[in-house]
Amino acid sequence: MTVSLRAPARLSRAALALAVSLAFAGCAATSSREPVTINIVAINDFHGNLEPSRYTPTGADGAKTSAIRAGGAEAVAAALQAWRKEDKDLLFVSAGDLVGASPAMSSLWADEPTIEAMNMMGLRASAVGNHEFDAGRKELLRQQNGGCDSVRPTKACQMGPNYGGAKFTYLAANVVDSATGQPFIPGFKIETVKGVKVGLVGVVLQDTRSVVMASGIAGLKFGDEAEAINRAIPAMRAQGADVIVALVHEGGTTKDNPMSPGCTNLKGPLVDLVKKLDPAVRLVISGHSHQGYLCQVEGRTVTQAGSYGHLATRIAMKVDAATDTVTDLQVQNVVLKPGDFPADPKMAAFIASLKERSRAALTRPVARLAAAPVLRKKNDAGESVLGSTIADAVLAATRNLGVQVGFMNEGGIRKDLEAGENNVAAFGQTQAVLPFGNTLVVMDLSGAQIRSLLEQQWARPESSSPSILQVSNGFSYQWDEKRPVGSRVVPGSIRINGAPLEDGKRYRIVANNFLAEGGDNFPEFAKGTNRLETGMLDLDAFTEFLRASEGQGASLAPAAPRIVKIK
Structure with a gap:
């Protein structure tokens, strides 16, 4: 930056000194912006598992150990509460299938308890999973927007007289309404974290039609996942997105330890999808295959956190604030066992009340x-x-x-x-x-x-x-x-x-x-x-x-x- 020291005649020496000092202060602020670390926690395939369920961990040597009870809303909420004490700006996201194929404590109430639990945990966005379509497109829109006009009238709005809907946003960039040619629901949203605008784009597997009742998705087209993500990037950039994170409800498999970062043996449809993505996408949070992994695919970090809340993926994404580029990604899968973190009192009370109301049937x-x-x-x-x-x-x-x-x-x-x-x-x-x-x-x-x-x-x-x-x-x-x-x-x-x-x-x-x-x-x-x-x-x-x-x-x-x- 060039600063002229020649003052117009009408400026006093004092005013000139102030102008010069402010100019150099601006230079210093621009050149000394520190990198920003954005902490993300991701889950996938929760499937309404509000209570802990059976999980077999993998040991450090890669061998399966004895089965334990893990996951559930209380364990996830307790972990988030603890991690938010480390970083109040933590971003909580999902790669789909929050509901559908749900145990009775959620399905008895048309999965409204799971949506409410996610609201309480501060979920910001989730890719739509194929199971979000289990009860059809109309019910998915009700779960998002609220109301009692449901295809499950004996279950909907039975927890209370009103259902307010999800406070987070379901994303599906590759799902289009055939009648209008427009996206069925939003494809992306932008979250501002520590001054950095994080673009979150979500897609569901293109093959959704083969795993969902055809009558429930009539009139919807499911397009290529990578093409939809790439197509959304310019629109996200136009709205100020500095970095791009993909939430992909499609998965892979690997024999690598789900707790060990850096796996290079990921297989399945997700691999080809990732290879087609724009270079701007450095992080892919995946789901659908109910696997745990922390992998690398052609320089991109690809994660998945098992299912049912058994695992959560912690991601530390370092961003160069001057150039808006991701300079480092550290990832970790954490087993969520009941009691490992201090309880979240509000979630504990919510689940206890829900159990009592469901007890007779369950x-x-x-x-x-x-x-x-x-x-x-x-x-x-x-x-x-x-x-x-x-x-x-x-x-x-x-x-x-x-x-x-x-x-x-x-x-x-x-x-x-x-x-x-x-x-x-x-x-x-x-x-x-x-x-x-x-x-x-x-x-x-x-x-x-x-x-x-x-x-x-x-x-x-x-x-x-x-x-x-x-x-x-x-x-x-x-x-x-x-x-x-x-x-x-x-x-x-x-x-x-x-x-x-x-x-x-x-x-x-x-x-x-x-x-x-x-x-x-x-x-x-x-x-x-x-x-x-x-x-x-x-x-x-x-x-x-x-x-x-x-x-x-x-x-x-x-x-x-x-x-x-x-x-």
């Missing part, structure tokens, strides 16, 4: 189990004890309609079936297994269609991992991973009640309404004929089956494998 006994927990963990062939049990349950509930085979998608099974004292499972524990409120649909499929349906387990457009359907008693087959995709089922191995499957024969099957619409990339279900919408909840079928099995005292595990992988 604690209602359903059945005594022979052994607990009943696990959803799959064996090498893709079969799980819990999945087989649910498939048996939907078959038992519809046998009087001529059904021969029951199918269940593994993604619809959200938790292990746990039990309390004397192995008695309560309604809250069964509902946590099947929280979607799906109904059962009966239909006819030909033998050829069933064969095609099974092959679709490996034809996954967005994933290299198969999605193995859980099948009921009396149905069995073998598959060979050495065979090419499209012909992995071993010829002649499919049996229904001991008889070989016949391509030209019609079979009566049952599945939940999500699968019946072709969800989870199983389009063959949508081609079923002679369809009957039973209106029966899968949860009701499951609980009735557990009651009927109670007196038998036998394990729910199948007597013999139904799905066999050729080795």
Whole structure:
């Protein structure tokens, strides 16, 4: 900066001295601006888990340790309270699926308690997740904006006479209303932290249509995630954004320790997405895959914090205030165990009140189990004890309609079936297994269609991992991973009640309404004929089956494998 010392005649010497001193002070202020550290805390895939749940930590050596209870609203709130004492300007964000597939304590009240808990914790923004669409676009807008006009009228506004909506902003830069050509909801928002304007842009996986009820997202287009983020950057810059942070509800997987920064082995659709991003995006906070990781992808930091509030990602983003560039990113995943931080009194009181109001429904006994927990963990062939049990349950509930085979998608099974004292499972524990409120649909499929349906387990457009359907008693087959995709089922191995499957024969099957619409990339279900919408909840079928099995005292595990992988 150049300063002229020649004063106009009308200026006094005193005025000149003051002008010169102010000019040099301005130079000093410009050149000495200190870097700013912006502290961010991120969660993802909370799914209405207001209470702690089972979590298996990873040790320093990368091995799994004993299961603990972690997560829940009180643990997250306590940690935020402690960290805000270190930095009152802490920015709390989410990468989606705050609600949907929620345990009963949230879903009983149309997930309004979870939205309120996030309001209390000072959440500022969240990418929309695919599960935010579980009850349809109208309900998502109600959750954001408030009101009682709900597709769940028996649950909405039952906590109180009014529901005020989310105080944070849901973001979806890649979701467009087909009728208007305009964004369905905002794509980005800008938060000012310590004088730095942080642009937060959110997207949901482009493949949302395959994992959500088609009827709930009618009229919406889901575009390429990276293109939407890049397209939003000029608009954010025009509104003054200094740095850009992407909240992406899409994920990856890695075998690296979720607690160790610097992993370079991230795999999955998120990797290609990140590689296409504008260089301005240095930080990607991800979700959807329920993994924990702190990775690097072509110079960008990519994080995820598991699910259910078990982990929180702490991010220290150093910004050069003179050039508005990110100069350093330090990341850490922290396990959130109840009691690790002093309780947040307001959150503790809120959860206690909610538990009391929900207690009668949640604690209602359903059945005594022979052994607990009943696990959803799959064996090498893709079969799980819990999945087989649910498939048996939907078959038992519809046998009087001529059904021969029951199918269940593994993604619809959200938790292990746990039990309390004397192995008695309560309604809250069964509902946590099947929280979607799906109904059962009966239909006819030909033998050829069933064969095609099974092959679709490996034809996954967005994933290299198969999605193995859980099948009921009396149905069995073998598959060979050495065979090419499209012909992995071993010829002649499919049996229904001991008889070989016949391509030209019609079979009566049952599945939940999500699968019946072709969800989870199983389009063959949508081609079923002679369809009957039973209106029966899968949860009701499951609980009735557990009651009927109670007196038998036998394990729910199948007597013999139904799905066999050729080795």
